[in-house]
Amino acid sequence: MTVDTTVTVRVPAKVNLQLAVGPRREDGFHALVNVFHAVSLFDEVTVKAASPRRPRALTALTATGRSESHLARVPLDEGNLAARAALLLAEETGAGFPVDIHLDKRIPVAGGMAGGSADAAAALVACDRLWGCDLSRERLLDLAARLGSDVAFGLVGDTAVGTGRGELLEPMASPGRYRWVFALSPRGLSTADVFGEYDRLRPDAPEPRLDTALEKALASGDAVALGASLSNDLQPAALSLLPELRRTLDAGRGAGALGALVSGSGPTCAFLVGGGAEDPGAVAEREAGVVAALRATGLCEQVIAADGDVPGTTVV
Numbered sequence: 001m002t003v004d005t006t007v008t009v010r011v012p013a014k015v016n017l018q019l020a021v022g023p024r025r026e027d028g029f030h031a032l033v034n035v036f037h038a039v040s041l042f043d044e045v046t047v048k049a050a051s052p053r054r055p056r057a058l059t060a061l062t063a064t065g066r067s068e069s070h071l072a073r074v075p076l077d078e079g080n081l082a083a084r085a086a087l088l089l090a091e092e093t094g095a096g097f098p099v100d101i102h103l104d105k106r107i108p109v110a111g112g113m114a115g116g117s118a119d120a121a122a123a124l125v126a127c128d129r130l131w132g133c134d135l136s137r138e139r140l141l142d143l144a145a146r147l148g149s150d151v152a153f154g155l156v157g158d159t160a161v162g163t164g165r166g167e168l169l170e171p172m173a174s175p176g177r178y179r180w181v182f183a184l185s186p187r188g189l190s191t192a193d194v195f196g197e198y199d200r201l202r203p204d205a206p207e208p209r210l211d212t213a214l215e216k217a218l219a220s221g222d223a224v225a226l227g228a229s230l231s232n233d234l235q236p237a238a239l240s241l242l243p244e245l246r247r248t249l250d251a252g253r254g255a256g257a258l259g260a261l262v263s264g265s266g267p268t269c270a271f272l273v274g275g276g277a278e279d280p281g282a283v284a285e286r287e288a289g290v291v292a293a294l295r296a297t298g299l300c301e302q303v304i305a306a307d308g309d310v311p312g313t314t315v316v
């Protein structure tokens with residue numbers, strides 16, 4: 001048997017096709033209906049056995065990434081979700097030797113695309129392989145749910161609906177493949193701040209429900225219907241904290257996007273530019289128009305196109 005000394009796991013970002021936020025529960029979390037859709041913006045997490053010469057902490061972290069401003073927001077200590085995932089796995093299994101963890105971050109940081117959660121999912125899979133724990137999928141999903149509401153989705157990928165605080169996942173039928181454009185903001189938004197603003201704006205939020213129009217649009221692979229049924233209850237709160245996002249959304253819509261919304265807690269904005277049974281040439285033309293209009297606003301740090309859905313964590 002060969003023993004791996006380095007394992008790299010690739011993990012996608014997510015966009016929420018529906019984010020319905022209910023009242024705050026007694027445990028402080030909000031009841032959610034969260035339709036996750038994995039898109040082809042990937043982080044790569046590499047774990048390798050640490051050199052015997054480095055101090056014997058279980059994990060040591062390094063990161064490279066999209067830009068200095070994004071990297072500056074990534075903690076390189078035990079506050080990093082990838083390190084927390086490794087520590088939890090070691091604690092639960094009694095396995096584990098010191099590892100160096102390297103994050104190659106392409107998912108916007110603090111952008112509402114669950115980059116930290118994705119890294120936690122990737123670190124669980126990578127350490128499980130490197131340490132030879134060989135946990136079942138159910139146990140990995142259970143550990144993921146303990147690390148955070150969005151972590152389990154990183155393992156699963158594709159399109160899935162999360163309920164509870166978002167961690168109880170059910171795959172959703174979604175045969176279509178879609179093209180997206182993402183407008184990255186030079187600013188980050190804290191998820192806690194956005195939920196705080198949501199509570200202020202919506203003290204009487206109703207119980208969240210899955211949107212049946214969205215479910216139908218996904219099942220039929222109809223990009224126009226999908227664009228019309230995108231929704232995010234956190235969007236008013238994100239716009240209240242960062243009003244310039246309204247201009248970004250308007251620019252993409254004005255250039256012909258089929259749907260536009262703030263991704264998760266923001267500030268990344270997502271634009272559906274086509275897919276399903278549409279003619280690829282028409283989709284490419286719409287994409288070019290949306291990209292140009294977003295760049296012309298001068299508000300976006302970067303504008304990036306990606307496909308969805310894509311699978312979850314993959315060992316590379």
Ligand code: ATP
Pocket residue numbers: 073074075079080081082103108109110111112113114115116117119120150188189191264265266
């Ligand atoms: P979500 O969509 O799950 O609410 P997000 O995409 O808005 O999250 P993340 O990129 O996950 O935001 O980062 C949120 C914060 O988490 C960062 O500001 C950072 O302090 C912390 N963090 C911890 N681990 C990581 C990680 N591996 N990558 C990025 N941020 C991390």
